[in-house]
Amino acid sequence: MSKQAKKLTLDDIAKLAGVSRATVSRVINKYPHITPDVRARVQKIISETGYQPNKIAQSLASQRTGIIGLVIPSATQTILSDPYFLHLISGITQKTNAYALTLSLFLFHSMDDEVQIAHSLFNTNLVDGLIITADRKENPFAQQVITQDIPFVVIGRSDLNTPLASVNVANEQGAYLATEHLITLGRRRLAIIMCDHNTAGDDRYAGYRRALADYDMAFDPQRVVCGDFSLESGYAAMQQLLSAKPDAVFVSSDMMAIGAQQAIRQAGLRIPDDIAVVGFDDLPQAALTDPPLTTIQQPIEELGMVAVDLLHDLMHDSAAAPRQVVLPIALIRRTT
């Protein structure tokens, strides 16, 4: 407890309680068949001394560390500007706290990091399982994980054509609803700010196209611009789009939508009168843009929570068939 005290071990507790180390270990691990007397005696010593088992020794002996890794292989730039990841992490930590798991976080700041981290994660017995955000279409890290003997779950769709445990939201359907909403409003010159190199971006683009087709709306490649989910890229994309004179734009993330709104205003146009905007995410800030942003709500925290649930199941029953969960989305109408 205090600074100087030499740390107590199982052995010390065993001696103090007059039992074997095995018994103390069983008490700590809540093994059911222990004489109540003995259990009480051991517990008393433990609480009196403030003994805490050495987690590393427990891990080595039990072959489980209770650590799970969260790997976010996105470009750092994207991560930085998108509160999405904060919500995801929040959902994940809620569950890891509940399961008494420890979360380790792995971000790549360079190609080198990717190699280094893969190296330190695979075959080192450090983590019991992995959660991977698989937004990038090119995802060499995820490719590697498949070949490893480690439970993992993927957040977002993955094109790894293997049955994997995964959680995702109904991206295609969300984009469809958003686009349909704009069409229903009477808009005719629809545009999209999408995100390439990203599976969620692809799915949302597909939903946009499907809605256009279903409603016999013209598709004009001039009115398609790519961003990278960042605020800045949404701003730049909208500036580019302006010359194509859209009267509505579906932006596939709220941060990009906020940037797009800014570009529209700066061009002296009115929202939604001149250009209607619909986003995707429903971040808290979406309700406070000018005007408030109509958007597709996706349950980001829940995404994280379900990921941990799936992983937890996998870790305790490796024979379990990997489950794919798709969470529902909803259109949140604000401005229009």
Place this chain on the structure above:
Amino acid sequence: MSKQAKKLTLDDIAKLAGVSRATVSRVINKYPHITPDVRARVQKIISETGYQPNKIAQSLASQRTGIIGLVIPSATQTILSDPYFLHLISGITQKTNAYALTLSLFLFHSMDDEVQIAHSLFNTNLVDGLIITADRKENPFAQQVITQDIPFVVIGRSDLNTPLASVNVANEQGAYLATEHLITLGRRRLAIIMCDHNTAGDDRYAGYRRALADYDMAFDPQRVVCGDFSLESGYAAMQQLLSAKPDAVFVSSDMMAIGAQQAIRQAGLRIPDDIAVVGFDDLPQAALTDPPLTTIQQPIEELGMVAVDLLHDLMHDSAAAPRQVVLPIALIRRTT
């Protein structure tokens, strides 16, 4: 490597290379005095087999895990809406990657979590060191850490009156500059949206007061409102402030400033004509608000990087005097 293969151990490598486990261990740990031949032979086997040492076993034997913990004891709500933390985490992971340390993340979602996490972190030998964001004035967790025998560094000032390793930015001076800027602009009815229960908030408030005093400006408690660093709270605070008819407001975080701008616009007032706004942080989104936000730039990523540097030093030389680093800030003029 592949799914079925039973994992190799030091012993296996030793046998394959015809040396002792000690020698293999020395090669792995880059012990300098090894016969080149022997080293080469061992390394060949290691790379041929793809052997990776078991990190847990290494940790138990060496009494170091290479894991450091990042503890963010802020209210979850605050964390979620503030990209600040993303930048901080980014800075931290850049350095942990460089030092080949593993980062574990601890967020509190309830009072119970706080107890649980403290319990699992202290005296369990899991982490080699801790980084704590000490923004809350009431910080029982930080108080506890002090009594533990574990290296740690605090991000943000702490009122724990002990010489601690810490990194911070010049909050007071930043607020002073921001306020001075508004005064120099000719504004006379200054207001502040501050953040209570938070040491950074306190420091910034102090800088505001000092500038007011230096320039003989009236201080009106009517023109002081508290938020919690979230966008929503900035919005609400500004609405409240409106009746006091300020002509300028220093908002002690960018997210709150963005919320405040929104409230001003919604009230039909112009920025900066009717009310000038200065923020604090210089998040990427500050450059894209309407109008672009003048703000105090603080090097958030660097805060995280320095924290890891300090901790790294502490872990390798526990006798080292804990250092206090204060990073400079700068006024970024945009709109006015």
Place this chain on the structure above:
DNA sequence: CTGAAAGCGCTTACAG
């Protein structure tokens, strides 16, 4: 420069 041996602090069959 290298090896034999002890040790890190636990867990978990195996007996009884």
Place this chain on the structure above:
DNA sequence: CTGAAAGCGCTTACAG
């Protein structure tokens, strides 16, 4: 229900 013992896979004085 409980204990003795082996084992988890490494590191590191200690000799030589």
